[in-house]
Amino acid sequence: MTASPSLVGLRDTGVWIFDLDNTLYPASCNLFAQVDRRIGEYIARHFDIPFEQARLQQKRFFREYGTTLNGLMAEHRVDPIDYMDYVHDIDVSSVQPSALLIAALDRLPGRKVIYTNGSTRHAENVAGRLGVLDRFEAIYDIVTADYRPKPDPRPYADLIARHGIDPARACMVEDIARNLAPAHALGMTTVWLRGEKDYERAGVEDGQHIDHQVDDLPRWLATVAGLEVAGLESGADGPATPL
Numbered sequence: 001m002t003a004s005p006s007l008v009g010l011r012d013t014g015v016w017i018f019d020l021d022n023t024l025y026p027a028s029c030n031l032f033a034q035v036d037r038r039i040g041e042y043i044a045r046h047f048d049i050p051f052e053q054a055r056l057q058q059k060r061f062f063r064e065y066g067t068t069l070n071g072l073m074a075e076h077r078v079d080p081i082d083y084m085d086y087v088h089d090i091d092v093s094s095v096q097p098s099a100l101l102i103a104a105l106d107r108l109p110g111r112k113v114i115y116t117n118g119s120t121r122h123a124e125n126v127a128g129r130l131g132v133l134d135r136f137e138a139i140y141d142i143v144t145a146d147y148r149p150k151p152d153p154r155p156y157a158d159l160i161a162r163h164g165i166d167p168a169r170a171c172m173v174e175d176i177a178r179n180l181a182p183a184h185a186l187g188m189t190t191v192w193l194r195g196e197k198d199y200e201r202a203g204v205e206d207g208q209h210i211d212h213q214v215d216d217l218p219r220w221l222a223t224v225a226g227l228e229v230a231g232l233e234s235g236a237d238g239p240a241t242p243l
């Protein structure tokens, strides 16, 4: 696959900002199902209530506060670190190291940052499993964001200030389309990793804030980087093919 002119321009990107969950690894790994269950278990243990009742609490916190954690912190002063350590203590073996992703990140010029609504420990766990952790110079997590999850615009501004990012030369990649709106408003190039679920697609119809739509991130990044994709995809579990 030869990169189109619009993709060739992306090689001048100064900073790549990647979401973590369902972006750096495919949604089919289904890690969120484990996290979601651990959240229910955490609430059940914390309040000593049955799991099904905890589920209702979880849904209410999410609805009223944007995240379950914010509800727990606001109403019950739950220790956020204790909470995140518990809910992110999951089995990540469904995430497969991707030789293509590794090769693409290595070839792509520009700094790389992870921006996640999860914790740094979770990002290190998953990116380590993918084999790409040392390709990122920083992880901007929900603690650094002062517990303001995307798409709250404040942490986006903090992220670029903290890491000296020129938004005009930055590119953000996300599976949840609405999380790209604040990035676009700052002047970043935006890449939506297409999904079918309502929460992933919300806002796509007005679409002004989405510059590129992508189905397969490692393959797309490799194309942007000018890599020959054939030969790298098949050996997903093996060492990267010498370039």
Ligand SMILES: [Mg+2]
Pocket: 019, 020, 021, 022, 023, 174, 175, 176
């Ligand atoms: Mg995500």
